Amino acid sequence: xxxxxxxxxxxxxxxxxxxxxxxxxxxxxxxxxxxxxxxxxxxxxxxxxxxxxxxxxxxxxxxxxxxxxxxxxxxxxxxxxxxxxxxxxxxxxxxxxxxxxxxxxxxxxxxxxxxxxxxxxxxxxxxxxxxxxxxxxxxxxxxxxxxxxxxxxxxxxxxxxxxxxxxxxxxxxxxxxxxxxxxxxxxxxxxxxxxxxxxxxxxxxxxxxxxxxxxxxxxxxxxxxxxxxxxxxxxxxxxxxxxxxxxxxxxxxxxxxxxxxxxxxxxxxxxxxxxxxxxxxxxxxxxxxxxxxxxxxxxxxxxxxxxxxxxxxxxxxxxxxxxxxxxxxxxxxxxxxxxxxxxxxxxxxxxxxxxxxxxxxxxxxxxxxxxxxxxxxxxxxxxxxxxxxxxxxxxxxxxxxxxxxxxxxxxxxxxxx
Amino acid sequence: xxxxxxxxxxxxxxxxxxxxxxxxxxxxxxxxxxxxxxxxxxxxxxxxxxxxxxxxxxxxxxxxxxxxxxxxxxxxxxxxxxxxxxxxxxxxxxxxxxxxxxxxxxxxxxxxxxxxxxxxxxxxxxxxxxxxxxxxxxxxxxxxxxxxxxxxxxxxxxxxxxxxxxxxxxxxxxxxxxxxxxxxxxxxxxxxxxxxxxxxxxxxxxxxxxxxxxxxxxxxxxxxxxxxxxxxxxxxxxxxxxxx
Numbered sequence: 001x002x003x004x005x006x007x008x009x010x011x012x013x014x015x016x017x018x019x020x021x022x023x024x025x026x027x028x029x030x031x032x033x034x035x036x037x038x039x040x041x042x043x044x045x046x047x048x049x050x051x052x053x054x055x056x057x058x059x060x061x062x063x064x065x066x067x068x069x070x071x072x073x074x075x076x077x078x079x080x081x082x083x084x085x086x087x088x089x090x091x092x093x094x095x096x097x098x099x100x101x102x103x104x105x106x107x108x109x110x111x112x113x114x115x116x117x118x119x120x121x122x123x124x125x126x127x128x129x130x131x132x133x134x135x136x137x138x139x140x141x142x143x144x145x146x147x148x149x150x151x152x153x154x155x156x157x158x159x160x161x162x163x164x165x166x167x168x169x170x171x172x173x174x175x176x177x178x179x180x181x182x183x184x185x186x187x188x189x190x191x192x193x194x195x196x197x198x199x200x201x202x203x204x205x206x207x208x209x210x211x212x213x214x215x216x217x218x219x220x221x222x223x224x225x226x227x228x229x230x231x232x233x234x235x236x237x238x239x240x241x242x243x244x245x246x247x248x249x250x251x252x253x254x255x256x257x258x259x260x261x262x263x264x265x266x267x268x269x270x271x272x273x274x275x276x277x278x279x280x281x282x283x284x285x286x287x288x289x290x291x292x293x294x295x296x297x298x299x300x301x302x303x304x305x306x307x308x309x310x311x312x313x314x315x316x317x318x319x320x321x322x323x324x325x326x327x328x329x330x331x332x333x334x335x336x337x338x339x340x341x342x343x344x345x346x347x348x349x350x351x352x353x354x355x356x357x358x359x360x361x362x363x364x365x366x367x368x369x370x371x372x373x374x375x376x377x378x379x380x381x382x383x384x385x386x387x388x389x390x391x392x393x394x395x396x397x398x399x400x401x402x403x404x405x406x407x408x409x410x411x412x413x414x415x416x417x
Numbered sequence: 418x419x420x421x422x423x424x425x426x427x428x429x430x431x432x433x434x435x436x437x438x439x440x441x442x443x444x445x446x447x448x449x450x451x452x453x454x455x456x457x458x459x460x461x462x463x464x465x466x467x468x469x470x471x472x473x474x475x476x477x478x479x480x481x482x483x484x485x486x487x488x489x490x491x492x493x494x495x496x497x498x499x500x501x502x503x504x505x506x507x508x509x510x511x512x513x514x515x516x517x518x519x520x521x522x523x524x525x526x527x528x529x530x531x532x533x534x535x536x537x538x539x540x541x542x543x544x545x546x547x548x549x550x551x552x553x554x555x556x557x558x559x560x561x562x563x564x565x566x567x568x569x570x571x572x573x574x575x576x577x578x579x580x581x582x583x584x585x586x587x588x589x590x591x592x593x594x595x596x597x598x599x600x601x602x603x604x605x606x607x608x609x610x611x612x613x614x615x616x617x618x619x620x621x622x623x624x625x626x627x628x629x630x631x632x633x634x635x636x637x638x639x640x641x642x643x644x645x646x647x648x649x650x651x652x653x654x655x656x657x658x659x660x661x
Contacts, residue, residue, distance in 0.1 A: 013520060017509075017512070017516070020511075021512055025511060231506075235507045235521070237473045238471050238499070239496065239521070240492075240493040240494075241493075241524055
């Protein structure tokens with residue numbers, strides 16, 4: 001018991017010293033507080049402003065779309081109408097759902113039988129329902145914050161620019177123009193059975209993980225390379241302290257600052273985007289930037305644990321990378337390598353086609369991000385989550401062993417023959 | 418006998434030089450209340466020998482016994498009993514002297530009250546009281562060296578290992594450093610220091626070990642070395658031993 005108490009007291013002394021020493025470094029201060037709290041949120045607000053201005057100016061990109069059975073009357077009429085304008089283009093697609101999720105097409109139009117879905121629309125005397133009420137047009141869009149406004153824009157286009165043409169065309173065919181309101185159907189995943197949602201809040205959560213890496217990089221450099229550059233490593237080596245305890249305290253200090261950077265960024269981005277949306281008022285489509293955090297009480301701890309494990313892994317990787325360098329400058333160059341990986345992997349993890357599977361479960365970093373994604377989207381914990389988390393902890397242990405060798409043992413055994 | 422070093426060797430390998438012995442079969446002892454100096458030119462193996470004894474480097478072979486404790490077999494026990502001043506100041510630049518002394522004192526097992534008292538005494542003795550709460554990055558070289566000494570002995574060790582303690586100090590600072598070392602001797606500390614300054618060795622050391630190419634060439638008091646070589650000045654003694 002005394003040994004544990006003593007070890008804990010030593011741990012606290014080293015941890016606090018590392019924290020104090022790192023936090024007084026202006027580079028650490030910039031990348032842990034200023035950049036996550038000010039720079040990135042400002043960029044987001046700037047992005048929202050540009051979006052609002054673009055919406056206000058009316059400039060729009062051409063949206064490709066595909067149809068299911070183009071021979072159906074309402075679809076044919078819509079194709080003709082949209083072909084007259086310059087904002088929509090019909091394209092051929094072999095696998096419409098895949099094209100929808102990889103962004104090749106913006107939506108899929110389908111004319112569906114309403115009478116089959118809604119028996120009340122059947123005529124009571126058994127007569128065949130009229131075409132006006134028996135079918136409706138649906139636009140299938142990905143359930144993504146980028147696509148939230150697409151169907152509204154399509155309906156607006158039909159109601160404004162082609163209103164007259166629309167009415168004429170329908171009347172000629174004996175149809176009621178009012179029946180051509182396009183209904184929105186959100187496709188949540190390539191796999192229709194899966195309940196996943198790609199929200200702005202999740203994108204912000206993933207982006208904050210990049211800030212975790214950024215916030216951990218400079219403390220990791222201060223805890224390793226700087227010890228060599230300022231030759232303080234010698235004085236650490238003569239201390240009667242277990243090397244593992246030393247490394248653990250250093251890791252915890254780096255993790256603490258990394259988590260601080262991530263949290264500051266998340267809160268700041270969340271708040272700033274909410275304010276920017278409020279400030280933009282009723283600008284069309286700006287609602288997509290309104291973050292919406294709807295975690296349940298059961299979900300929240302699981303999401304936090306997954307986030308913590310990723311932050312731990314990032315911190316350990318930063319430490320091990322910096323431990324290979326003997327100068328701060330060299331370290332700053334070397335940590336850009338894992339930083340690039342940390343920046344790119346979340347982009348992979350946010351692609352709907354990439355899912356947590358027995359294959360992806362063994363890809364380091366990606367598996368942990370996919371675990372975070374699925375837990376954030378309300379999936380229950382399963383064995384794949386456990387495997388990915390254990391793998392991350394194993395990697396952290398390996399990284400810490402290598403760091404200890406590079407920082408302490410290599411120095412002690414230096415050139416030993 | 419405070420420290421006994423027996424047949425200590427440290428082999429290095431460098432691409433440009435190949436395999437070489439930085440310390441080769443080095444044996445000596447340091448008694449309580451004695452200043453033992455390792456005197457040698459640059460690259461003679463003084464720092465390596467001190468680093469091995471201070472458990473910073475692992476020895477290739479040999480033994481070091483500090484008050485009955487095998488330094489290499491029980492390094493943590495030995496570390497508490499020794500203080501090491503490296504040739505570089507090695508201070509955390511963004512911490513204050515007080516914070517550094519608190520950090521090292523706590524890790525060497527000192528209690529808060531004793532530690533605060535010890536910090537006050539060291540700061541007064543080494544004359545850096547007014548810099549106790551200033552960050553080390555802004556201190557002069559002399560003050561940094563003083564803080565570094567205080568850090569090495571904050572836990573009141575039995576053996577003080579000082580690697581070129583007056584490097585980078587001006588005349589006054591060197592003088593106060595020498596006074597401090599002499600005072601420590603009076604307190605009964607065993608002091609092992611390395612230097613390449615004949616003057617410093619002559620002024621401070623009770624016994625001197627002359628080292629060159631990793632080997633101890635001679636050990637003894639200044640008088641004993643004079644008798645051995647037939648020379649009077651330490652500089653002449655040193656040159657005759659090294660050239661021989």
